[in-house]
Amino acid sequence: MEIEKELAARLAAVERVVAFTGAGVSRESGLATFRDAEGLWKRFRPEELATPEAFAAHPRRVWRWYASRFAQVEAAEPNPAHRAIARSQALFPSWVVVTQNVDGLHARAGSRDPLELHGTVTRARCSHCGARSPMAAAVAASPDEPPVCACGGRLRPDVVWFGEMLPEDVLARAVVAVERCDLLISVGTSARVFPAAGLIEQAHRGGALVVEVNPEETGFSHLADLRLQAPAGEALPPFLERLEELRGEGRG
Ligand code: OAD
Numbered sequence: 001m002e003i004e005k006e007l008a009a010r011l012a013a014v015e016r017v018v019a020f021t022g023a024g025v026s027r028e029s030g031l032a033t034f035r036d037a038e039g040l041w042k043r044f045r046p047e048e049l050a051t052p053e054a055f056a057a058h059p060r061r062v063w064r065w066y067a068s069r070f071a072q073v074e075a076a077e078p079n080p081a082h083r084a085i086a087r088s089q090a091l092f093p094s095w096v097v098v099t100q101n102v103d104g105l106h107a108r109a110g111s112r113d114p115l116e117l118h119g120t121v122t123r124a125r126c127s128h129c130g131a132r133s134p135m136a137a138a139v140a141a142s143p144d145e146p147p148v149c150a151c152g153g154r155l156r157p158d159v160v161w162f163g164e165m166l167p168e169d170v171l172a173r174a175v176v177a178v179e180r181c182d183l184l185i186s187v188g189t190s191a192r193v194f195p196a197a198g199l200i201e202q203a204h205r206g207g208a209l210v211v212e213v214n215p216e217e218t219g220f221s222h223l224a225d226l227r228l229q230a231p232a233g234e235a236l237p238p239f240l241e242r243l244e245e246l247r248g249e250g251r252g
Helices: 005-012 023-029 052-057 061-076 078-090 104-107 135-143 168-180 198-205 233-252
Strands: 014-022 094-099 119-126 132-134 155-159 181-187 207-213 227-230
Touching: 005 207, 005 233, 014 078, 014 168, 023 078, 023 104, 023 233, 052 061, 061 119, 061 132, 061 135, 061 155, 078 104, 078 119, 078 233, 104 233, 119 135, 132 135, 135 155, 168 198, 181 198, 181 233, 198 207, 207 233, 227 233
Parallel strands: 014 094, 014 181, 181 207, 207 227
Antiparallel strands: 119 132, 119 155
16 A cells, blocks of 8 residues: 555554544444435434433333344444454553444454443443443343333433433543553544544644544545545454554554
């Protein structure tokens, strides 16, 4: 892969990386994104499915929708982009995966401790006491309506809904990783949901290189030092291989 000389020299010196991902990184695993033509928010209304108010008013509808998304996630496999990220993570002194995705595919591809900013559909959480449990068991026990916790509360998916705060500790760790990184690779996100999307600008302001992998232009494309306008499964593995080579050459 050809990279212009000055940028290559900067990439060769990279030590601390953040891979910041969105739904596009899982597109080639067969999972829908949110805002593309076939995206979930083009087919469903988020206010009817992804808010605490929707769950209070229509718990069965919301539970069934997440049970079906969980089934899709379970049937999906990590793709070459997830696997390339996991492989590279092992080679750099610091490599933090920060994802907006709730599908658990980074962990299944072997990424260590991905920071899941929007939670995960692979877990259920009691809406009263907060106790967490595997989604598989919750759905098996009660596919059509939210199971009831030992405390009497209703179980819900352990995801962040519109109008809710991101998990504070996870966001704080992501912010620290972004502040310290010298390269942020943004993969498959339209970067329209804040505060997550703000991490790209924060990395750029802090002097980090920004690489964007997305077939489409986004609101942050203008900040990118390098844009790979192609599907992640095609563009990311060769880029990460080149990054590793440059790093090796830089040290050799
Ligand atoms: P979006 O659906 O907003 O954006 C997906 C992005 O992936 C778009 O920019 C596409 O161009 C790009 N894309 C599509 N196919 C791709 C591929 N094969 N390779 C690389 N990129 C591809 O999804 P997100 O940015 O993840 O929040 O959305 C952010 C948040 O909005 C989600 O976490 C979710 C949603 O509401 C919550 O549920 C809280």
